[in-house]
Each structure stands twice: as structure tokens, then as C-alpha cells.
Amino acid sequence: MAEQELVTIEINGIELQVPKGEMIIESAKRIGVDIPFFCYHPRLGKGQAANCRMCLVEAGTKQPDGSVRMMPKPQTSCSLPASQGLVVFTDTVAIQKARRGILEFLLINHPLDCPICDRGGECPLQNNTLFYGPGVSRFVEEKRHLPKAFPISDYVVLDRERCIHCARCTRFSQEIAGDAQLDFLKRGAEMMVSTFDDTEFTSRFSGNTIELCPVGALTSRVYRFRARPWDMKSQKSICTRCSNGCNIWLDYRPNRLVRVLGRENEAVNEEWTCDRGKFGHEYISSDRRLLSPLIRRDGKFVTASWVEAYQLIASRIRQAVQEHGARSVGAIGGAHLSNEEAYVLQKLMRVAIGTNNIDHRLEPNQLSATDGLLGRFGVPFSQNAIADIEKAKTIFIFGSELVDEQPIVFLRARKAWFRHGAKVIIAHPEVTETELRFDEPVVLRYRGGTESTLVNGLLHLMLASGRAVTDGIAQDELQALRQTLREYTPEKVAQITGVETEPLHEAAELLGEGTVILCGAKLRNGPRYAETVHALANLTVLTGNADRENGGLNILLPEVNSHGAADMGVLPDVLPGYARVDDDAARRRIESLWEQKLPAEPGMSTQAMLEAAARGQMQVLYIVGEDVAQKYHDTELAQHALENAGFVIVQDLFLTETAQYADVVLPAASVAEKEGTFTNTERRVQRFWKAFGSPSPDVKPDLSIFTELAVYLSKPIPVFSAEQVMDEIGQVFPAYAACRYDQMPAEGVRVQASAVPSPQLVPVQTEVPAG
């Protein structure tokens, strides 16, 4: 980035240098000068705010003769850009009077119902009034009356009397979320925030407006009247509702979660949360939590002690191994476990039971972890950091309802477009909500199942245009690819995929250096996933994005720790760090670290385990934190498998549908009741901390359950803390060595890519019936 030009300005007689164009309200922070405000927000558009008029300052410019020419009117410091010789006074008698005036104006129609307002105690209007406001009001007229406290969605309550018309919520909904659901109705003193025609406020990001609101006009239906801010404690945590890894605060009082707030992390979620994240953690303090182990006796669950449960499990596992071999035992789950737990789980299966039957995947594509991108780019799923998406020149969203699947990645992608002018391509078989959040993106509406043909068609055009980046690519590989792609002419591709040639050409022209490809569920779960990934990898290489910050291929993952579970080896064919179990050298290295012989034969994938179970060939199925009966892509198979498995152990927070099939149910602790790390979809490892204790002493963190079970299996895995497990992970998988708790920075650590040879091309021949 070019060196920023600095200018010299003066604030209250203090000279300082700041970047040219920086807003004075920000410059003042540099020297600790407080300027009160309501409508200003650094992440919202600077363009058209400046309406609360709270941040007024007196300003002037230094003349060549050294005198200062003051501007006739006070200026809003939130929109006043720093320029050479600008002189600012923030605390003159006139400004003090102006601030009192603004606050008096804001308060004359504010209901002052602070004692029953959720914002009370953390309210900018209260705070600014205390510091800068008038002690008494001169207003003796009747206040403005408007509808109070009515719900505008399942999550948000609107109180129009409290609103101070700062437009933060309306700007958020228009600029950041992009759904433009909130706007002002009417004008002047009658102006009010409203959804269109009082319809429901259905934004996926509505919770942020509650946090942005500087008064209690927008409050949370979930949190309403539950606590006062000073009664709560807060703990740093990570949202578990998707793989984005948003940083959140868990606000709780003694042992109950009362609300979730966004926590700043510039690298991940900035400060936003989606509504799933903000309102979707109620389960933690649900009354339906499991409070003790359950054992099925005569077809009914009865409460049991942990000792009983462990003894039963251990005996059934021993019996299965003795009678049917270790391959008759398998574990499914891990994408919702912390890295430390996932690591210990797979170690338990491999060391204490001696099987590689372990898998965290519930989606249809359960290919070998080493077949995909790992060999080509040194990363299993994602090349780019979330924060770097906003630097992209072109955003290519492939087979994803991004706004739903990956809300925070979506916000970055939208920011790249809205703030930085990135171009947008969207490939999806159906109309998505995502494409409505961008103005006129290039849309490639392919027929499901023709993904790889579509990508080959784009590659064909890239090569034909001569814009392909071919430096450092072996000529024979390039030749082979050219050969394969020859027949993928736009006309033929159009015929097969149903995408017209015009958008195909338009899309091909937008591809180039700085193209970030974001792939989602539609692609991940499609029939041609494997070959499409390779075709997209070819595209990534030929657009010069094989090793680039603001360009690359990203297969976004479904669950909070899908990435971590894969990294930790919760897979049937690889050990932690993607060491193949059938690669003798790699396995022996880990055998020596664990001082234990490991099975060299790859285990069964989730699909294979369920199929085997359905055939009655699985003696023990250990299901950890996944409602397989409901969530497996083939629910019929899953239910069949659970019915026919010899012995089913379910470890979860609730008596899920899967648990109904269980022989033993183990109650596990929630994310708020334990500590550990998650690895998000951009491979960032982030810590979460224990906020409060479990709802019952008989609810245990998964880590304890695994280690205690290992003891009952007579193969102790000595573990005393998550921190200690992470130290061990760092030895087994050196890319995680930087994640030791004592050296982990606040914004987390991205797992380094492993070294790979120079970019390769893998011709993808798609077998598509000729049109």
C-alpha cells in the first residue's frame, strides 16, 4: 500500500500529525481528547452521517501569516477530514453550550424511562448527558408520543419514543447487511424508524442493530428484562453456530447465559454477529439439558452414575473387540468438539481401542483428506484469510447461499463489493438470497451436476483470451490441460450447463489476479465435488492466485470445528496433521510420540460405518455431539444404522433424536462450561474460555469423558488440561505449535500452509452426456 500522506493539525493547542483525510473525531482519540457522539460509527459510511450534531467542534485553518481563520459555524468532527493546517478546538465555551443544546434537544422528547430500559447502565445517551448535558430541562410541553415497545421480529423490539434518530440501524441495514430492511418513515419530528409497511424485520443480521442503537429504541426480545448490565459478568468466547469463528462475549449471571454480544476481532468478524450467533446460544442455559448419564434398561432410560455408564461402555467395547475385532467399533462426530477434545477422541479410538473407524463428516462427500487441495496448495480447504477477502478484485461465489451458510464471510464479500468496488460472480443452480445483496452480479445459473463443465468452460475462455497466468507451470501439464479443454467451447458449455454464453464471457473477463473463490454447500454436497474442486484449483493457478493474499480457492466448511476435526485426524485415513495411517514413516513418527502401535489400515468413513451398522456389522457406535439421525444427509440410512448397531453411545447436551436410539447417553458440557480452541474455516485457531459451571456436577466436559473412558479401557491417556493437550498437538502436528496458549495472540493464529511444489495443473475430464 502506498505511504499515507501525513498532515499537521492542531487540536486544543496540541500539534499532531495524522493521515490526510482522517476524520477529526478519530484524530482526537490519538491524543486522548474525548469528543461525544451518537450517530458516528467508524464502520458505517462516513458519507452521510453527521446528523446527531453531538460531535461539533470549532475549526479553522492556519493562514500563511500564522493567524487562524475560523470557520463561521461549528463543524461536525466525525465528518471533518484532517487537512494541512487545520486547527480544532473541542472544548470551548461555545462548544460546551452547543453540546448542552444538542443533549437538551435529544432529551426533550426522550421518555427518560431509564429505570425500565434495557440500555440503562450502558447507554451512550445517559453517559453523554452525565458528562456533557444540562442538569435540568427547560421543556415544559408535552413530549412526543409514539408506539412503544412492540416487536418487529422474533428478536427485536422497537420503542419509537426512545429513538434519537441517529440512523445507525438504518445505515447498518443498508450498507453492511445490505438488506435495507430499516429506513425512516415520515419527516421532521415525526420521523421514525420502520420496516417497509411494518412488515417483519427479517434481516439475518438484525441483532447488530440492537448493539448499535445508542439508546434503548431497539432491544433484544431474548435479553429483555433479564438483567441489568452491572449485574452481569462477561467471558470471551467463540460462536459455535457456523465455521466462521466469530468472536463473542457470553454475558451471564451466576450460572445462566443471558445474552451474546459481538466481540471485536478485525481479522474475523470485525464486531458483527449474525442472528444465529447472537440469538442461537439459548440452548446453553436450556432447562432441557441432560443432567446425568442415562442407561437404557428394559427399553427405558434410567439415570445412572458415571461409574455405571463407563463400566457398561468399557465392557461392551472390550467384548466387541474380542469377538469381532476393533473394526467393529467406530466413532462418529467431532466437528462440534474443540481441537483438544477432537484430538483426544481420535487418540482414544486409535490408542485405547485400536481402530481407525473415526469420522466427523456428515455430508455426502467423504473423500480422502489428502486427495483434495492439500497436495496442490498445501491447505486442505481454504487459502485466504477472511479479512483478505475484502481486498479481492473479484469475488466468485460458487454453489453457496453465502449469506446463510457463512454470514460473516458474506459480510466481508459484500464489503469488498460495497466499499472497495470488487466485482461479483455468483454461480448457483437456483436463485439465492445472496445474489440479491449485490447490484447486478454476473450470475451463472448452471444445471446442478454440471459444475465441472462450467469451470472448464471458464478455463477454456481464460486460455483462449491469453490472460491466463502460465509462468512457472510445466509445459507438458499446460499442454495436457489445453488438450482437455479444447472441446469446452462456450457454445458447448452453454448447451450442457444451461449458462448462456454472454454471462460466461462476462465472468471469464472478471477472473484474474485477486479472484477469491468461495465455495459452499451446494458444491460441497454436489455429485461432482471432487472434480470441480480440481477444476477450480486449475482456475486458481491459471488466474495467478495459487499463492496470493487476496485471491485463491476457499472451500467453506459447515461446522464450528470442521476444520479442526480434520486437522486433528478425526478422519479414517489420516492421523493428526494429515499423516496417512498407511504411510509407514508418517505413522511411525506418531507411534513413537504416543509410544503406542497404531492400526495401519484406513478405517471406515461415516458412510461406511453407517452402512456396516445397518447391515448389523457394527458392534459399538460412539456418537459424539452430532444428531446423526436428523442431520446425516441420508437420514434413513442413519436411522437404520442406529437401529441395527450392537451398542450405541451418544454423548451430547440434549436427548436428541439420535439419543433415542442410544443404549447409553452421556451428558456433555457446553462451550460456555469448558475451555479450548476452535479452528475456523479460514484455518484460524482461536481460544474460548470457561464462563460458568455446568448445570449439574454430573455434566462433564468431553475432554474429561474421553480421558476417563480411556482409564476404564485400561489405556489411560493422561490429560490434565486443554492447554496441555494443545502442547502435545503442537508436537504431533507442528503447524499447531504456534497455538500454544501462552503465546496465542488475541486475534488467534492461522495454521500455516504446508510446503508444496510449484503450482500443478490437473486436467479434469468431465463425463457429461453430450447435449
Added chain:
Amino acid sequence: MAELKVLFQDIDVPGIQTLQVYEQHGGYSALRKALGMTRQQVIDEVKASGLRGRGGAGFPAWIKWNGIPKDESKPHYVQCNADEGEPGTFKDRELMMRHPHQLIEGIIIAGYATLSKVGYIYIRGEYTEPARVMRRAIDEAYRAGYLGKNILGSGVDFDLYIHMGAGSYECGEESAMMSSIMGERGQPRLKFPHAPLPTIAGLWDCPTLINNVETLSCVPAIIRNGGAWYASMGTEKSTGTKIFSVSGHVNKPGNYEVEMGTPLMELLELAGGVKGRLKAVIPGGSSVPILPAEKCDVNLDYESLQAAGTMLGSGGFMVLNDTVCIVKFMRRTAAFYAHESCGKCTPCREGTRWMVKIFDRILAGGGRMEDIDLLLDICDQIDGRSYCALGDAAAWPIRASIKHYRHEYEYYIQHGHSMVEAQQSARA
């Protein structure tokens, strides 16, 4: 002194609204002449004329024209402000109703000088009749080749669109008008130094020339006769003529075009003299401070009126005789601004409504002496604190009325009724 008709020169010619008659009276000869000049020559001619913006602020027109970038890296626009919302002002209505081609010709010349290919006339929503006249005239101009592609074979393109307002006073403010044209809420936008000038980043962030109907209507005559000719009229700093919309207590209300610098009392005579005894004049629309009768010995130009403590404004010249109760008059004015405040900025949104509430209480007999100073203080807190001048415009008249007629307020508060009305009924 009589009227001096430049804009109104041909206004009484029957059928001047039609292209044929307009052409017979020299119509579009200025456009032909301009197309034969360089763009800079056209701008220089406007500079020489000394023409100042007639919308209210009196900013020299040529500086805006010259401020438009000389390259075409972005499209340029001309935005003609026909949202004549200022109470007491109805000159643009007449210029559009009765002389539409003069305005169209002015806009095309402005477009040529500023490299613009598109112009918008933003007509206030209530002006349906003028809009229809403009529509017909624009259609005629298109048919005759004055608008559209390759105007008069010159290679210059210019398209002109009418954009109707929706009844908001605020949209007459140039930046709110831009918002409105772009389909946004009619609220003002950040101004220099917080944002670039419209001449650099106006409509859709492109260079935009914004002038009032009257300003642009002056252009054909300036090009035809030369800037020096125009500058020969009026005063040194306020050149040319100005249309005043005279209303209120006069015998012949209407639009009168007079030379800049004409004594105020002469305009009153032109309008048939005052009905009854003159109490005060509001010379530039309801936004400008009131001028009491004893200060009416002043000339009508930007500088003189400013020296007298008021402003030329839009030329909405309202005459009040001694039957007018200032307190009630100001209640009406305050209610107008409270109604028209767009609501964006705190002081204007809350302050204007508060003042109406205070006025209502005073009129209902519940006034307190401290209300007068409270009104003054609220005016101080609104003035200069908002995005645009609507807040200022709400404060100035009230402040001036208290300055000049404080005794009427005091009387009303003390007695619970109007002093003027009490005097009248005593007389009767």
C-alpha cells in the same frame, strides 16, 4: 422608476410559450451563438455579466460554471432547481408557465458550457401546471433539434428531463435535491469541507452544475447581448435585474422585474402601494429576517439588504401592514419550518417543533416571560448547527421578530391576547 424587463421582456407576447413565437422573438439565437463560441468563452461571458445565483444565496454563477472539470472522465450534469418552495416566492412559476423556452435555452447553453449531456429540471410537486407547460416546450425543442443528439448539427448532445418533487420544501436545498433525484430520501448531504462541492461530485458523484430557474433564464439574454450589457444594469456587485414576487398587503400583488438596486419603496409603489399602514417587509422569502417599516428606506440588492440586517433571498417580497400580529405571524412561520424539517439533524428536528409548542402555549394564554429568551436561546442552538440552512432559516425570522417586536410578545404573554388585535378592536 419603472420595471426593467429582461426576463419578462417578451412575457406578454401572445403565444410566447410556443416555439414558433419564441423563435420569431429571437428565441434560440443565443444557443446558436453559444454553439459558435468556445465553452470557455461562454463561461467568460457569464463571468462578465456578474450574474449571481437567484435561488437565495447569491453565489456568483460563473464560479460554479467554471468549477466543473474540463475533462469528460465522468458524465456531467445540469440540475435546474425549480422546486420553488420558499413561502412568498412565485417567480419561477411564472417563468416556467409563461416563458418555458427561455429557460430551456438557458439550460442547454449551461450544458454546452459545462460539457454536460444530461440536464434535470426538478420541479416541485405542486407545480403540475408549469410542469405540463415545460413538458410541451421540451417536446417542441426536441422536435426542432434543440435537444437530443447533435443539436443543430453542432455535434453537441443534450437531453433534458423533468423530475417532479413530492412536496418537500427541503428538496429545494441543492444537496437534498440531489438525493431526491437519485431516488434517495430527500435529505441534505454533507457539504464542503466535509465533502467535495457538487461541481466536483454531485449527482451520482459526478460533476453537477446546480442553478435556479431564474438564473438559467438570464443566460440567453446574456449570451445574445453580452455580459457587459447585463453588467451595465444594477449595481456594481449586484448586476442585472431581479424578479420580486410581491404579496401581502399591497394593491397589485404580482411579479415585478426591477433593476438591482431599486429602492424598496419604489417596488411597493409599482405594486400599487400598501394597503393600510406599512408595518414591515420580508424581502426575500419567509426565511430572511423581517425588516420593520422604519428600516425600509433601503435599496434592493444583495449588499444593501444585508447591511440592513436582512437578505435578498429568493425575492419573495412579503408586505405586512399594521393589522398583522407578529406573534401569530411567527407562529405560522415556525409551524411551516417544523412541518418541513426533514428530521435528519437533531437541532432542526427537535428545536423547530419545540418552538411551535412554545408559540402555541403563548397563543393559548399560557406564556411565561422567560419564554421569549428561551425562544432566542433555541434559535441560537439551531442556527448553524445543522447540515443545511433549513435550521438557520427557521431561527432567523423568529430571532429578528423578537429583536424588532419584543413588546408584542411581552404584551401577548402579559395579557393572554394579541396587542395588535386589541388595538384594532379598540379602534373599531
